[in-house]
Amino acid sequence: MMIRARLASLALALAAACGPTAHAASGWHLLNMTPGVTEMSRTIYELHMLIFWVCVAIAVLVFGVMIYSLVKFRKSKGAVADVTLVHNTQVELVWTVIPVAILVAMAVPAARTLVAIEDTSKTELTIKVTGFQWGWEYDYLDDGVTYFSHLDHASNAARQLDSTIDPNTVDNYLLNVDHPLVVPVGTKVRLLITGADVIHSWWVPAFGVKKDAIPGFVNEAWFKVDTDKPGLYRGQCAELCGRDHGFMPIVVDVRTKADYETWVKAEAAAQKQAAAPADAAAPAAPSAP
Amino acid sequence: MADHALDAAHDHDSHDHKPHGWRRWVYATNHKDIGTMYLVFACTMFFIGGAMAMVIRLELFKPGMQFVDPQLFNSMTTMHALVMIFGAVMPAWTGLANWMIPMQVGAPDMALPRLNNFSFWILPFAFTLLLSSLFVPGGAPAGGWTMYPPLVLQNGASFPMLIFSIHMMGASSILGAINVVVTIMNMRAPGMTLLRMPLFVWTWLITAYLLIAVMPVLAGAVTMLLTDHFFGTTFFTAAGGGDPVMFQHIFWFFGHPEVYILILPAFGIVSEVIPTFSRKPLFGYEAMVYAVASIAFLSFIVWAHHMFTVGMPLAAQLFFMLSTMLIAIPTGVKVFNWTATMWKGSLSFEPPMLFALAFLFLFTIGGFSGLMLAIVPADYQYQDTYFVVAHFHYVLVPGAVFGIMAGVYYWLPKWTGHMYNVRLANWHFWLSTIFVNVLFFPQHFLGLAGMPRRIPDYAVQFTDWNMVSSIGAFGFGLSQLLFPLLIWQCVRSGAKVGNRAWEGAHGLEWELPSPPPYHSWTEAPSDALIARGASH
Ligand SMILES: [Cu+2]
Ligand SMILES: [Cu+2]
Numbered sequence: 001m002m003i004r005a006r007l008a009s010l011a012l013a014l015a016a017a018c019g020p021t022a023h024a025a026s027g028w029h030l031l032n033m034t035p036g037v038t039e040m041s042r043t044i045y046e047l048h049m050l051i052f053w054v055c056v057a058i059a060v061l062v063f064g065v066m067i068y069s070l071v072k073f074r075k076s077k078g079a080v081a082d083v084t085l086v087h088n089t090q091v092e093l094v095w096t097v098i099p100v101a102i103l104v105a106m107a108v109p110a111a112r113t114l115v116a117i118e119d120t121s122k123t124e125l126t127i128k129v130t131g132f133q134w135g136w137e138y139d140y141l142d143d144g145v146t147y148f149s150h151l152d153h154a155s156n157a158a159r160q161l162d163s164t165i166d167p168n169t170v171d172n173y174l175l176n177v178d179h180p181l182v183v184p185v186g187t188k189v190r191l192l193i194t195g196a197d198v199i200h201s202w203w204v205p206a207f208g209v210k211k212d213a214i215p216g217f218v219n220e221a222w223f224k225v226d227t228d229k230p231g232l233y234r235g236q237c238a239e240l241c242g243r244d245h246g247f248m249p250i251v252v253d254v255r256t257k258a259d260y261e262t263w264v265k266a267e268a269a270a271q272k273q274a275a276a277p278a279d280a281a282a283p284a285a286p287s288a289p
Numbered sequence: 290m291a292d293h294a295l296d297a298a299h300d301h302d303s304h305d306h307k308p309h310g311w312r313r314w315v316y317a318t319n320h321k322d323i324g325t326m327y328l329v330f331a332c333t334m335f336f337i338g339g340a341m342a343m344v345i346r347l348e349l350f351k352p353g354m355q356f357v358d359p360q361l362f363n364s365m366t367t368m369h370a371l372v373m374i375f376g377a378v379m380p381a382w383t384g385l386a387n388w389m390i391p392m393q394v395g396a397p398d399m400a401l402p403r404l405n406n407f408s409f410w411i412l413p414f415a416f417t418l419l420l421s422s423l424f425v426p427g428g429a430p431a432g433g434w435t436m437y438p439p440l441v442l443q444n445g446a447s448f449p450m451l452i453f454s455i456h457m458m459g460a461s462s463i464l465g466a467i468n469v470v471v472t473i474m475n476m477r478a479p480g481m482t483l484l485r486m487p488l489f490v491w492t493w494l495i496t497a498y499l500l501i502a503v504m505p506v507l508a509g510a511v512t513m514l515l516t517d518h519f520f521g522t523t524f525f526t527a528a529g530g531g532d533p534v535m536f537q538h539i540f541w542f543f544g545h546p547e548v549y550i551l552i553l554p555a556f557g558i559v560s561e562v563i564p565t566f567s568r569k570p571l572f573g574y575e576a577m578v579y580a581v582a583s584i585a586f587l588s589f590i591v592w593a594h595h596m597f598t599v600g601m602p603l604a605a606q607l608f609f610m611l612s613t614m615l616i617a618i619p620t621g622v623k624v625f626n627w628t629a630t631m632w633k634g635s636l637s638f639e640p641p642m643l644f645a646l647a648f649l650f651l652f653t654i655g656g657f658s659g660l661m662l663a664i665v666p667a668d669y670q671y672q673d674t675y676f677v678v679a680h681f682h683y684v685l686v687p688g689a690v691f692g693i694m695a696g697v698y699y700w701l702p703k704w705t706g707h708m709y710n711v712r713l714a715n716w717h718f719w720l721s722t723i724f725v726n727v728l729f730f731p732q733h734f735l736g737l738a739g740m741p742r743r744i745p746d747y748a749v750q751f752t753d754w755n756m757v758s759s760i761g762a763f764g765f766g767l768s769q770l771l772f773p774l775l776i777w778q779c780v781r782s783g784a785k786v787g788n789r790a791w792e793g794a795h796g797l798e799w800e801l802p803s804p805p806p807y808h809s810w811t812e813a814p815s816d817a818l819i820a821r822g823a824s825h
Contacts, residue, residue: 026753027738027749027750027751027752027753027754028753028754030734030735030738030750030751030754031734031737031738032734032737032738033670033737033738034738043666044666044667044669044670047664047666047667048661048664048667048670051660051661051664051667052661055657055660055661058657059653059654059657062624062625062628062653063650063653065628065632066628066631066646066649066650069628069631069632069634069636070631070636070646073567073631073632073633073634073635073636074635074636074637075568075635075636075637076637079633079634079635079636080635081567081568081569081633081634081635082569082633082634083568083569083570085569085572085629085632085633086569086570086571086572086573086574087572087573087574088629091629092573092576092622092625095621095622095625096618096621096622099617099618099621100618103614103615103617103618106614106664107610107611107614110610110664110665110666110667111607111610113666114603114606114607114610114665114666115603117666117669118603118606158353159353159354159746160354161354161355161357161358163353163354165353166353167352167353167746167749168352168749172748173352173748173749174352174746174747174748175748197439198437198439198440198443199437199439199440199533201598201672201673203673203741205670205739208666208669208670209669210598210669210670210672210673211598211600212598212599212600214527214533214534214599214600215439215527215533216526216527216528216532216533217527217532217533217534217600219599219600220600235739236739236741236744237741238598238672238673238674238741239437239598239673240363240432240433240437240440240673240743241440242363242431242432242440242443243358243359243360243363243431244359245359245363245743245744246359246741246743246744246745246746246747247359247746
């Protein structure tokens with residue numbers, strides 16, 4: 001810990017020396033969706049690229065004809081209008097039928113993927129996710145682990161209107177939390193998503209999961225991170241939920257199965273212990289609402 | 290002066306009955322006067338809504354909060370949308386309908402002139418109410434223009450102001466739409482059959498039916514919000530047996546047809562401008578009419594594509610994906626027909642044509658991203674990101690707004706009798722077209738890279754493209770100032786134009802003098818005139 005803190009302060013000092021522009025990682029290369037770290041997110045990515053290239057091909061064709069017309073049929077170049085060209089059943093049939101075929105070709109893989117996404121059977125771990133104004137609550141239903149997850153202090157200090165802190169100097173500005181969601185790799189994790197006050201939406205792009213957190217209703221979603229991809233994955237609330245909607249990020253800490261087991265056991269024990277003395281000390285007190 | 294003498298014969302009764310001073314506007318029953326008021330109102334709202342967009346892009350210029358509180362930021366996005374949709378684009382279309390439909394169908398005026406006056410004069414009150422909510426405790430509505438509960442119920446004093454102003458806007462739209470339908474159905478000159486009507490009239494007729502169908506639905510939805518808030522009902526509260534998602538279904542049952550309400554009249558204008566400057570009749574006139582009608586029909590069965598992430602049954606998601614994809618077919622037909630109209634034409638590039646061409650290219654880009662958004666699994670990644678913001682701004686700004694500008698540049702010489710400053714109009718066009726792309730194209734990148742919409746601040750990796758987008762916004766905003774300047778100049782002075790201001794223009798409005806007489810067609814146009822106009 002000491003070493004990490006030293007390194008962080010060193011990085012900060014360096015950043016201050018170089019100036020914010022030198023420190024800030026360039027964002028020019030961020031042009032597209034990323035394939036993510038689950039099989040499903042890669043399938044979605046491929047679907048996205050498929051539609052994208054189909055659109056590009058149609059665009060090249062249609063814009064090509066338009067631009068050709070703009071160049072070729074100019075009055076200033078002496079073009080004379082062919083006023084008889086007002087209708088052509090064959091051509092009109094062709095440009096109705098071909099798009100139908102293209103749409104069917106796109107709809108089939110899309111429907112297949114959707115069916116797979118909706119299959120929440122055979123899940124191995126269930127976590128209840130509750131969005132609230134403004135943060136997330138995670139409840140490991142089978143392990144007795146519950147905790148809240150908020151925007152971390154560094155980002156929160158820097159994002160205030162009167163703050164003098166340069167966001168570029170903050171580690172993962174607005175994408176860091178105090179307590180990340182911890183899950184194991186290679187495990188089909190089911191999320192039961194709901195909202196406490198207004199509607200939120202739990203979104204982690206690298207998993208291809210976005211699902212609304214609606215008060216009074218429980219939505220399901222699932223993901224299974226590749227075995228070789230432990231790490232930190234970040235997302236944000238994706239449904240306008242009030243003043244601090246922009247400030248309720250999601251961080252998922254994906255660990256190896258062994259690491260996860262150790263963590264969840266330790267966490268469960270700690271929470272049990274934290275709860276126990278309170279119960280013992282005040283046996284007569286009614287349970288808190 | 291000579292022109293004036295010539296016009297006098299046709300104009301004699303107009304001078305007799307035209308009221309003067311403030312009465313002409315407050316008691317207005319003339320379709321042109323009311324059309325003018327609608328257009329001036331829309332232009333004013335366009336700049337007010339634009340100023341709010343500037344606040345948004347200023348705050349998003351770089352990471353960190355610099356100018357506004359997050360709550361005010363949310364108010365700005367909410368109010369920007371409401372003002373632009375209900376204050377700028379919709380009244381602009383009604384203004385154009387008022388000016389053009391009687392002239393285009395061979396009528397003296399709109400069918401219901403006093404209703405026309407009323408439907409306009411509701412609007413200033415509706416927007417005074419809405420905009421004054423900026424100054425009440427708790428601030429203006431900040432829950433998004435979509436007004437989703439339970440969030441919208443957290444608005445303070447502004448909540449009932451929001452609901453009542455929506456009621457008023459809805460009433461105004463419905464009355465305007467009824468007037469359009471009645472005018473088109475009853476006031477057409479003999480010989481002006483439905484399939485001889487110009488496309489602008491056709492698209493407006495269908496738009497009017499959409500308005501009559503869905504504005505009451507919106508009114509119902511917001512009334513349920515009102516009773517949930519003040520009278521203890523629980524339509525949208527799960528704790529009382531209600532369902533917050535039901536609001537979204539009802540809202541988008543209005544909301545999707547609403548996007549066609551905003552864009553269909555633009556289809557009509559482009560379908561008139563492109564033939565004029567290609568000097569060739571519109572390709573596939575009937576196919577165009579049927580395509581608009583099918584788009585209107587489909588618009589009623591696609592609404593849930595705005596809410597794929599709420600957790601609908603698989604079958605419902607598949608249905609809404611497929612029905613949404615179907616819209617690509619009639620939309621494709623329209624784009625192909627416009628392209629075929631230019632094919633073997635004799636093209637020239639006056640300002641209305643330039644705006645129509647920009648519409649053609651950029652609306653098509655918005656169509657492509659729309660198709661991508663229809664694909665449910667991909668939509669899970671796009672939903673509520675800047676990709677969606679880019680998509681609907683491509684269809685609404687270079688789509689609907691450029692359509693309005695094409696219409697104004699097309700008919701302004703007819704309205705005023707003067708040609709405007711074409712050089713200035715070209716400047717307006719090129720600056721608008723360049724900056725609109727600088728503004729909105731990078732938002733595709735931001736959305737795909739993971740930036741959610743409706744956030745006042747963002748992670749630092751999104752800085753570069755946000756800066757580009759903001760620069761585009763400032764450029765676009767400033768270049769719009771040329772528009773009222775140019776119109777003002779044109780009204781005051783400019784070279785006189787004849788009846789047919791554009792060489793290739795067809796249609797009854799071009800058979801009238803420029804400017805047209807106060808009561809457009811006091812005598813029904815002859816069949817020969819109608820046939821000459823409907824040259825398809
Ligand atoms: Cu939220
Ligand atoms: Cu829609």
